[in-house]
Amino acid sequence: xxxxxxxxxxxxxxxxxxxxxxxxxxxxxxxxxxxxxxxxxxxxxxxxxxxxxxxxxxxxxxxxxxxxxxxxxxxxxxxxxxxxxxxxxxxxxxxxxxxxxxxxxxxxxxxxxx
Amino acid sequence: xxxxxxxxxxxxxxxxxxxxxxxxxxxxxxxxxxxxxxxxxxxxxxxxxxxxxxxxxxxxxxxxxxxxxxxxxxxxxxxxxxxxxxxxxxxxxxxxxxxxxxxxxxxxxxxx
Numbered sequence: 150x151x152x153x154x155x156x157x158x159x160x161x162x163x164x165x166x167x168x169x170x171x172x173x174x175x176x177x178x179x180x181x182x183x184x185x186x187x188x189x190x191x192x193x194x195x196x197x198x199x200x201x202x203x204x205x206x207x208x209x210x211x212x213x214x215x216x217x218x219x220x221x222x223x224x225x226x227x228x229x230x231x232x233x234x235x236x237x238x239x240x241x242x243x244x245x246x247x248x249x250x251x252x253x254x255x256x257x258x259x260x261x262x263x
Numbered sequence: 264x265x266x267x268x269x270x271x272x273x274x275x276x277x278x279x280x281x282x283x284x285x286x287x288x289x290x291x292x293x294x295x296x297x298x299x300x301x302x303x304x305x306x307x308x309x310x311x312x313x314x315x316x317x318x319x320x321x322x323x324x325x326x327x328x329x330x331x332x333x334x335x336x337x338x339x340x341x342x343x344x345x346x347x348x349x350x351x352x353x354x355x356x357x358x359x360x361x362x363x364x365x366x367x368x369x370x371x372x373x374x375x
Contacts, residue, residue, distance in 0.1 A: 151304065182363075191265070192305070192350060192365040205362050239304060249293065249312060252363070254304035 152176065153242050153255035161261045167228040170258045174221055174242030180204070181223040182243075182252060183215055187236040198223055199246035230262045264288055266353045268366035275373045280339045283369045285351030287332040292356030294327055294334040295363060300347040308349075309336070313356075338371070346373045 152175035162168055174181050183195040194207035198217035209215075212230075217223040227234060239257045243250035266287040273281050285294060293312045296319070297305035309319030311327035311334055319325070324337045338345055348370050352363035 151306075191367050192352075194362050194364065197362075207362050249310065249316075249318075251307050251310065251318065252295070253307065254297075256304050 151253040151255060153240060153253050155240050155255040155258050157258060158256065159259050161263065162230060163263055164230055164232060166230050167226065168230065168260065170225040170238055172223045172240030172255060175253055178242035178244055179221065180243045180246045181217055182241040183225050184239040184241065185236045186239060204246050232262050235260055235262045265364055266351055266366040268351060268369045270369060272370040275341050277341060277343060277373055277375055279341055281341060281371060283336045283349050285334045285366055287353050289332065289355045291329065291332050291353050293354045295352040296325060296336050297350045297352065298347045299350065305350060341373045343373050343375065346371055
């Protein structure tokens, strides 16, 4: 158990809908990262927040947005969902924001878009 | 750009050794290695930094050749628990600082 929690574990929804994925980092970690893992794209970095501020952005679609709240939990919002958005979404956390820090991954949220 | 891992898959018997390679076309600031078992989250194994610093598990060793932009993960005396998919994640620093780009993964299977 990495100490990172993600809810829900599974999510099944329809095309065009909007969903919110939630992540709580390990105690003491200030950085949160979001990743998408699918069979065809592999593990892809989406976005990073540090202490409430966006720090780095990857290949995140405009339909997706994220934020980190004052209590450091983070939410990833996915809207106008398409079939291709079906994937495993991981959240990871680290103490600081540098790339020398170990990222600890949560158990993931499996999103299925029908 | 995505780093390239080789081999794509390895099959071993318990006790055998394996080497997994990760190669990038960009100059790298750091390389991160993770292992993921099916349906589970990636688990941190090691970070290798430009300049030679390493952080990771005692039983895992790895190398980072900055000039060749390559890293290798060495798995010795493999155990059944080593089975899984190994990913390298690279950070090129500069404007890419903070973004890990992962390779396609190497599937390792250890048989009794």
